[in-house]
Amino acid sequence: MELQQLSEEQKEFYRTNGYLLDLAPVYTEAEMKQLNRDLQELTKRLEPGETMKDIREWHMSSTWLYEICTHPQLLRYVEGILGPNFYVWGSQFFAKAPGSPDTVAWHQDAYYWPLHPHHTVTVWLAFTDVDEENGAMGIIPGSHKAGLIKHRNVSGDSVLTLELEQGTFNESAAKPLRLKAGQVSLHDDAIVHGSPANPSDRWRIGLTIRYSGTKVKCDLSRAPQFRAYLVNGTDEFLHNPQGELPIEKFARLPKEFHIASADEYESGQ
Template identity: 75%
Template structure:
């Protein structure tokens, strides 16, 4: 798999109109994704007792293995089709649901949490396992990114997030499940409404989210003082954000103090 993974004009138009993109050619072969899962296992070994995969958050700042995954040329080719030739990577987190896990992700918008302006960011959701409706695939509300930011409210229950969108602010009947095979990825806009249900299967559902932004995007460092931008394509003509240093250790955990987004995003 050495060929360039460029988006077609039709795919770019679909993303612009709907706020997400799926059904892309896989970026990793079954053999490569098997090796990636071995690497994920090495990161999991670094978790403290009681921590879940979600604690592997921004570890691209400490683990060269994960940094290399987040900056893989095949992934960056797809992102370039959305953000253009100049962009940086700044965030990563694993979202995993164990077999029969009751964990859900409430309907929300990423941009509601992130101290970034303007809204010009895209998330890659890279499937480390097959992902389907039975094991809790992510769902999106097409075209909801065009409504701007919507008010969120505090919630309790099985959602791993502390906030969710208020009821009646979007049409849930329009939801679409992002079903993928291991090695595939989806792309979604930072303002699209999305979430995911519990895993009712006897299989794991594992995925890596990676966040990228155009170089016009600036982080409010008063809210995220540890924010670091990694220029992964093109050049940075804006110089808005502090630059990150590429890690040297293959597998190393990062202090929770380095989380990028709001501290009340994830339930502790």
């Protein structure tokens, strides 16, 4: 299948609004059924008390997950935003079971991450259909242009420890990111986003993948486990430690190798 490139109109929409939706599916329905079976195999590596949210940065240990992160169509979409030279550094599953009260407070990814300059794209790959009924992520279009906004401590059922202060953005402007299984959305590291609970009888499962341009440097004093995997172009800066390719299809990554702890920054949808 011929790879789809972002059009100039799509690139301009992303620059203006900070996100992109309605892209050609990356995986077919049959492929997604197999990926979901594979995901169940991967979850067997979780320890008691862990959930899918604990499958983070396992692209460093699992060839199955690394191959998803380097799918040629994903890389073409990201190249349209970041340009030819970029690396992958983060991945994490976010799953809301039927009836889950878990929410994700309104936040900005870049507020959590020790990366500079801000030049990162998150791909959100839907493993299940996602809509308002089962807790689809919402974004505030254009909010990435406001720079980083002050956050405060949050309580309740949010999986994050910080949230944006009230009055710093217009929640009524939120747009839900509806996706079919196999589709992706892209969003800027500074866009305001969050997600509600899942009161439906359906699972909501998505994989987030983080890509940064090679000019982006990690503060290793805050995230010494950070590893960059060059997946497109060349790394003319060599700012970050390079990761070693995984060799096992399904393998867990010990928690001490996670890029950061959940309390330090855990930005999801």
